[in-house]
Amino acid sequence: SPLEQQLKDLQSFQVIAHRGASGHAPESTMAAYELAHEWGVDYLELDAQLSSDGEVVVFHDDAIDRTSDGEGAINDYTLEELKALDTGTWFNEANPDSASDDFAGAQMLTLDELFEHFGHDARYYIETKSPQLNPGLEEALVEKLEEYDMIENGRVLVQSFEQDSLLKVQELNDDVPLIQLVWYYPSEEDDSKLVEWTGVTPGPAEITDEDFQAVADYAVGIGTNYLYDGQEVIDADFVQQAQENGLPVHVYTINETEEMERLMDMGVNGLFTNYPDRLLELVE
Ligand code: G3P
Ligand code: CA
Numbered sequence: 001s002p003l004e005q006q007l008k009d010l011q012s013f014q015v016i017a018h019r020g021a022s023g024h025a026p027e028s029t030m031a032a033y034e035l036a037h038e039w040g041v042d043y044l045e046l047d048a049q050l051s052s053d054g055e056v057v058v059f060h061d062d063a064i065d066r067t068s069d070g071e072g073a074i075n076d077y078t079l080e081e082l083k084a085l086d087t088g089t090w091f092n093e094a095n096p097d098s099a100s101d102d103f104a105g106a107q108m109l110t111l112d113e114l115f116e117h118f119g120h121d122a123r124y125y126i127e128t129k130s131p132q133l134n135p136g137l138e139e140a141l142v143e144k145l146e147e148y149d150m151i152e153n154g155r156v157l158v159q160s161f162e163q164d165s166l167l168k169v170q171e172l173n174d175d176v177p178l179i180q181l182v183w184y185y186p187s188e189e190d191d192s193k194l195v196e197w198t199g200v201t202p203g204p205a206e207i208t209d210e211d212f213q214a215v216a217d218y219a220v221g222i223g224t225n226y227l228y229d230g231q232e233v234i235d236a237d238f239v240q241q242a243q244e245n246g247l248p249v250h251v252y253t254i255n256e257t258e259e260m261e262r263l264m265d266m267g268v269n270g271l272f273t274n275y276p277d278r279l280l281e282l283v284e
Helices: 002-009 030-039 079-083 089-094 111-121 137-147 163-172 209-216 236-244 257-266 276-283
Strands: 014-017 043-050 056-058 124-128 156-160 178-182 221-224 249-251 270-273
Touching: 014 030, 014 276, 030 043, 030 111, 030 276, 043 111, 043 137, 056 111, 056 137, 111 124, 111 137, 124 137, 124 163, 137 163, 156 163, 163 178, 209 236, 236 249, 236 257, 257 270, 257 276, 270 276
Parallel strands: 014 043, 014 270, 043 124, 124 156, 156 178, 178 221, 221 249, 249 270
Antiparallel strands: 043 056
16 A cells, blocks of 8 residues: 555655755745755655644744744734745845745745645655644644545655654544654763653653664654764664664754765665755765
């Protein structure tokens, strides 16, 4: 089945366009997703949140200030209000070398618009962002995934830092493949011990097979950071141990070619990147 094929594909290397080709076009806009899709990435990554009137929108920050001409919490605005924002001009101002008139006035995307545009011709790597600030997000998201037949067609992964959010999705539809996101940072007591992780109950000093198995119980993979303050927080042993416990490893967010190569040498199963063009060049 297409869903089985998708899970099989997770064993090989996946190119994941982080908020679209967001190094080249304003993040989370149609321009960024179109570029990534044209280049033939494996997944379009996106962060899902809710407008005040319950529409699922594609947006990363809790506040709209950084990437639009508005201000305040995204959840305080109706879809109509969010649609009136310009989510492209900030990019032109911040990146004069990549600026384009096409980006100016870009509208915030709904999940509907993204699904209508690419349909089953793309795969989507969807994060339930800030679940506490977006109550009802899981229900609204799963409804959309079902409406567009994304799950059985092997088109979607749902990712979250919050285990509860993933379990909620699973309860709503237990066919949705889930990715547990983790965020490692050095231990305060002993910086040779690198690990705390969010998402699962409080951080172990070392990651055991049991920790990985606890994730493998509900998830099909793990998404992790690579560096904290320039220090590596995962290594080849981590990758191997995760894989031995049945969890492919995807690493966010890797934009430099040299780091891409280093992680590919470690045997990771995919990278989130704002520059999928650089990664595709290495993969080919
Ligand atoms: O979803 C993987 C990565 O995107 C997590 O970090 O903050 O970019 O959503 P963030
Ligand atoms: Ca994300």
